[in-house]
Amino acid sequence: MNGKKGAFIVLEGIDGTGKSTLSRELADWMREMGREVVLTAEPTKDWLGLAVRRANEEGLDPLTESLLFTADRCEHTKQIVQWLDQGKMVICDRYFGSTVAYQGAALQESMGEEALPWLVLINSPVIRRPHITVLLTSDADLAMKRVGDRGALSKFERSDYLKRVQENYLMLVDRFDWRVVDSNGPLPEVFEQVKRAVQAYV
Numbered sequence: 001m002n003g004k005k006g007a008f009i010v011l012e013g014i015d016g017t018g019k020s021t022l023s024r025e026l027a028d029w030m031r032e033m034g035r036e037v038v039l040t041a042e043p044t045k046d047w048l049g050l051a052v053r054r055a056n057e058e059g060l061d062p063l064t065e066s067l068l069f070t071a072d073r074c075e076h077t078k079q080i081v082q083w084l085d086q087g088k089m090v091i092c093d094r095y096f097g098s099t100v101a102y103q104g105a106a107l108q109e110s111m112g113e114e115a116l117p118w119l120v121l122i123n124s125p126v127i128r129r130p131h132i133t134v135l136l137t138s139d140a141d142l143a144m145k146r147v148g149d150r151g152a153l154s155k156f157e158r159s160d161y162l163k164r165v166q167e168n169y170l171m172l173v174d175r176f177d178w179r180v181v182d183s184n185g186p187l188p189e190v191f192e193q194v195k196r197a198v199q200a201y202v
């Protein structure tokens with residue numbers, strides 16, 4: 001225990017917006033400021049997280065995938081709460097917003113506009129509300145270029161999907177009071193904006 005209060009910081013955004021890079025930079029910066037930091041991510045590396053990856057590889061029903069992601073998150077949240085109780089800063093690379101935005105985009109085809117509210121509903125008893133969530137936004141084609149086109153789908157389809165995912169993310173901003181940071185610019189500039197968004201909690 002260090003007498004300092006922990007804070008739960010989440011980075012969200014489509015693939016290639018810089019979440020993993022900026023999470024590491026944030027963690028280094030906070031450690032330099034003397035904070036104890038846990039850098040974590042979803043899906044987790046526990047067996048439930050591995051089940052999520054397997055479901056994804058095997059192309060299971062998006063409903064199954066949604067429930068697995070949510071189950072993984074349920075156990076992860078318990079760990080997060082413990083770290084926060086120990087006064088640690090917890091930086092999480094993806095959280096419930098990812099399930100709502102990504103599985104939402106997949107489920108919209110079968111469930112229509114019921115998809116997003118259902119995903120929010122099943123996640124609500126599972127999550128601990130983050131102190132701050134930063135949504136990184138980017139042009140989908142640029143973001144795809146940054147990660148490299150590694151998907152099985154054609155580039156067009158993949159970029160089209162990511163655009164829908166980003167639209168879903170943007171629908172959550174007001175409701176959950178997220179900060180939006182444009183990540184199209186150079187990384188140092190984006191990092192400055194992310195630091196500004198979270199600095200009140202450090």
Ligand SMILES: Nc1ncnc2c1ncn2[C@@H]1O[C@H](COP(=O)(O)OP(=O)(O)O)[C@@H](O)[C@H]1O
Nearest residue numbers: 015016017018019020021146183185186187190
């Ligand atoms: N603003 C940026 N400018 C230039 N390159 C970036 C920027 N943001 C991320 N990158 C690069 O894009 C790649 C993907 O970044 P990453 O942090 O893995 O994204 P994510 O975790 O959101 O998928 C990395 O090689 C990273 O260095």
Ligand SMILES: [Mg+2]
Nearest residue numbers: 019020021093
């Ligand atoms: Mg990443």
